[in-house]
Amino acid sequence: MEYADALGDDDLVMLVKVGKSAALAAGDGELYELARKWWKANPVQAQRAQRVLAVADSQIIAAYVPTRWETSTSPDAMGRVAFHGETAPDHTTFVGRSVKHLYPQGASNPVRYTTVAATLGGASTTAPAPSPAEPKTSVDAGDLFLLLRVNQSWSDGITAEELYEATRGFWVMSPTRAEQVTKVFAVAHGIVREVYEPLGWEPSPQAGEENRIGFDGRVAPDAQQWRGLDVSALFSQGSQNPVKYVPSGDLDGITAFRATTAVKAPPALSKVRAFEPGLAEQIEPLLSAMEGDLLWSMSRAAQELFHSNTLGWLMSQHPVPSAPLRALFEGPDPLHRLQVWREWRHLDLVAQRSDDKARFVVENKLYSIPYREQLEKYAEVTLPWSQGHGRGGAPDTSYFLLTLMDPNFDLPAPWRRVSYESLLRALEMVDCDHLGSDADLFDRYRTLVHRLVEVKDAVDPRRDLDGPFSVAEALGGDLGFKWFTGPLQRMRFTGLAQAISDEYGQQLPLDVDISRSMGLITYTRHLTENRSIGWQFQENQLRLFVLVRDPGLAGKGKRLAAARAEVAEAEYASWVDFTAAESVLGDLLEPKAFQPGAWQRFAPDFVYRYRKVDQTATTGQLAEALAELTAYTQSWSMER
Numbered sequence: 001m002e003y004a005d006a007l008g009d010d011d012l013v014m015l016v017k018v019g020k021s022a023a024l025a026a027g028d029g030e031l032y033e034l035a036r037k038w039w040k041a042n043p044v045q046a047q048r049a050q051r052v053l054a055v056a057d058s059q060i061i062a063a064y065v066p067t068r069w070e071t072s073t074s075p076d077a078m079g080r081v082a083f084h085g086e087t088a089p090d091h092t093t094f095v096g097r098s099v100k101h102l103y104p105q106g107a108s109n110p111v112r113y114t115t116v117a118a119t120l121g122g123a124s125t126t127a128p129a130p131s132p133a134e135p136k137t138s139v140d141a142g143d144l145f146l147l148l149r150v151n152q153s154w155s156d157g158i159t160a161e162e163l164y165e166a167t168r169g170f171w172v173m174s175p176t177r178a179e180q181v182t183k184v185f186a187v188a189h190g191i192v193r194e195v196y197e198p199l200g201w202e203p204s205p206q207a208g209e210e211n212r213i214g215f216d217g218r219v220a221p222d223a224q225q226w227r228g229l230d231v232s233a234l235f236s237q238g239s240q241n242p243v244k245y246v247p248s249g250d251l252d253g254i255t256a257f258r259a260t261t262a263v264k265a266p267p268a269l270s271k272v273r274a275f276e277p278g279l280a281e282q283i284e285p286l287l288s289a290m291e292g293d294l295l296w297s298m299s300r301a302a303q304e305l306f307h308s309n310t311l312g313w314l315m316s317q318h319p320v321p322s323a324p325l326r327a328l329f330e331g332p333d334p335l336h337r338l339q340v341w342r343e344w345r346h347l348d349l350v351a352q353r354s355d356d357k358a359r360f361v362v363e364n365k366l367y368s369i370p371y372r373e374q375l376e377k378y379a380e381v382t383l384p385w386s387q388g389h390g391r392g393g394a395p396d397t398s399y400f401l402l403t404l405m406d407p408n409f410d411l412p413a414p415w416r417r418v419s420y421e422s423l424l425r426a427l428e429m430v431d432c433d434h435l436g437s438d439a440d441l442f443d444r445y446r447t448l449v450h451r452l453v454e455v456k457d458a459v460d461p462r463r464d465l466d467g468p469f470s471v472a473e474a475l476g477g478d479l480g481f482k483w484f485t486g487p488l489q490r491m492r493f494t495g496l497a498q499a500i501s502d503e504y505g506q507q508l509p510l511d512v513d514i515s516r517s518m519g520l521i522t523y524t525r526h527l528t529e530n531r532s533i534g535w536q537f538q539e540n541q542l543r544l545f546v547l548v549r550d551p552g553l554a555g556k557g558k559r560l561a562a563a564r565a566e567v568a569e570a571e572y573a574s575w576v577d578f579t580a581a582e583s584v585l586g587d588l589l590e591p592k593a594f595q596p597g598a599w600q601r602f603a604p605d606f607v608y609r610y611r612k613v614d615q616t617a618t619t620g621q622l623a624e625a626l627a628e629l630t631a632y633t634q635s636w637s638m639e640r
Helices: 020-025 028-036 043-047 160-168 267-271 279-291 294-317 323-330 372-380 420-428 436-459 471-475 482-504 558-575 579-588 619-635
Strands: 012-017 051-056 059-071 081-087 111-115 144-149 181-188 191-203 212-219 243-247 338-344 347-353 359-365 398-403 415-419 511-515 518-526 531-538 541-548 600-602 606-612
Touching: 028 051, 028 059, 028 081, 043 059, 043 081, 111 191, 160 181, 160 191, 160 212, 181 212, 279 294, 279 436, 279 471, 294 323, 294 338, 294 347, 294 359, 294 436, 323 359, 323 398, 323 420, 359 372, 372 398, 398 420, 415 420, 420 436, 436 482, 471 482, 482 511, 482 518, 482 619, 518 619, 531 619, 541 558, 558 600, 558 606, 579 619
Parallel strands: 012 051, 144 181, 359 398, 398 415
Antiparallel strands: 012 111, 051 059, 059 081, 144 243, 181 191, 191 212, 338 347, 347 359, 511 518, 518 531, 531 541, 541 606, 600 606
C-alpha cells in the first residue's frame, strides 16, 4: 500500500455519499461543507474514523482528516453528526479510487465504515478495467458466508419482513470481517430459513454497542439452494454465540435435503469449517469507546464504589423517575421517598423507604465475587434499624448481591443475586425527560453500564466452546488495553468455572482469583480439619495439590516446606494421577515424570505437582477435563 505511514490497513475510514451534480458544481469549500454534515451515524463510531472520504458516482472525490465531531440538536437533524477537519495530507492516495465494491446496487445508506485496505482494494479510475474475457468466479477464495442464529425471534407465523428485520442486526462482529461476507443465512433451530445478500453494513445506532453491526440487503437470487438446509451441526451444543462464519466454498454446491430423505443433515457438512468472531474482534471496539469516555475514566479509581454511589444518588435524588431501578430492590410501586446510606459499615448500599415497608442492602461487585463466608459476615452487620440479628440477616430486610459476573456457588440465605443485565434493563426504562439537567449525565452512565454488559458477554468463554480458552491464544496476540488485563482474566476464568459446573451437572464450589496478573481457578475437597486435596488451573499449569495445615508444619521457610513435601510423598503420592484429565485432553496435556520426593510448594501450606496444558485447548475441552478431575477428586481415598 502507498498511503501515508500514519495509517494502517485496519484503520477505520468513513465514506459519505454526496450528490453527483452538486459535487461537480462545488468548489473546494462548498464540497467540504457537503461532505461534513449532517450524517445519520453513531457519534462514538464516527470518532474512530481516521479519514472521511466524500464519494460521488461510486468514486472518491475528496479526503479529509476529521479533527472534531459534533452532534446536532436541531429538530430537523436531531442526533446526526458532522465533523470539522481539513484536507487529508494523503488525499491523492484516495481520490480517484472506485468504491463501487463498497456500494452494491440497491444499497441506500449513504454512510459506510470500512478499513483502509478495503477502500484501496477498489480499482483506481486510471487503472485498466478487467478484461471482459476473464471468467468471473461466483465465489472468491476469501469470501465468507455468515450464519446468524435467530431462534428467539423465530415463529412459524413470522413474516418475510419480520424475519429480515430480525436477521439484519445488530451482531457482534467487525466491519473488516463483514467486508468478506457475500451471503447471510438466517438460521432458526438449526434450519436455514432464508438467505440474503448484504448490500451494505452499518454500526448499531445504540450507544454502548460499538462492537455490533448490521446489514442492508435483499433475498439472494439463489436462496432456494439453501432454504431448509439443516446446519445444526455447525453450532456446537452449549455454545452461546449466535454468529458463525463459514468459508463460502465450503457451502457452495451443498443443497438442502428435502422431506423425502431420511437423512437429516448432508454428510458434506462434516467438512464445513465454521468459526466464530475472535475475542479481539468482539471487545476492542468497546474498550476503545470506554477509553475515550470521560465518565469511564472517572469511574476507574474506585469502580464498585462509583457505581454504588451513582445508583444510591439516583434513587434518593430522583425517587420517582428512578422507579424502574428501585423496583429491582423494593418490588412493585416504589412510590415513597427513600433514605440511602452509602458505605454503611463496609456495606455498599443500605436503604429504607419512608413508609418502612421496604428495607434492603446491596453489595456491589464488578469483576470479582465475594466468598460465601464474606456474604455470611455481611449479613451479620448492624443496620440503622437492626442489630444483633446474626447471619440470617435483619428481619424484614432484603439482601442483594449486584454483580457483573455470574457467581460460582449458590448464594447463602438471605442473599439474592441481581445481575448487571437486570440493572441495565431497569436503567433503560428510566425516562430521561424527567431527570432535568441530570438527563445527559444519566444517559452517559447508562451507556457505560451497557458497555460493561457487552464486554462481559463477549469475554465469556462459553460463547465459543470450540475456541481456545487461553487469553493469548483467543486474542491472537497481546491486548492493546493493558488496564483491562486483570478484569479480562477474572471474567474469562469466571466463565470457565460456570462451564465446568454446566459440564458436571451441578453448581460446584469453585474459587476464581487472580495472581501475578493471571487468572486461576481452584477446586478444594476438605479431608480433615488440617488436610485438603484439590486441583488448580492457572495459565498453562494444571496442578494437583495437597494442603497441609498441621500445627508445626504450616508456615514459611525451607524446613517447613520440606516437611510438608515429606507428608505429601508419604500419604498422597497416589493422589497425583492426571488420568481423568488426560482422558479428555490427550496430547494437549504434556507428559511429565515425577521423581520421588519432588514436590512444588507455596507457603504456607500448598504442596503440588503439575503438568502443562497446551494453549490451544478449547473451553469445552477444559470444562470437560476439569469436571472429570473434580469427580476423581471427590472419589479419591487414601485406602486406594
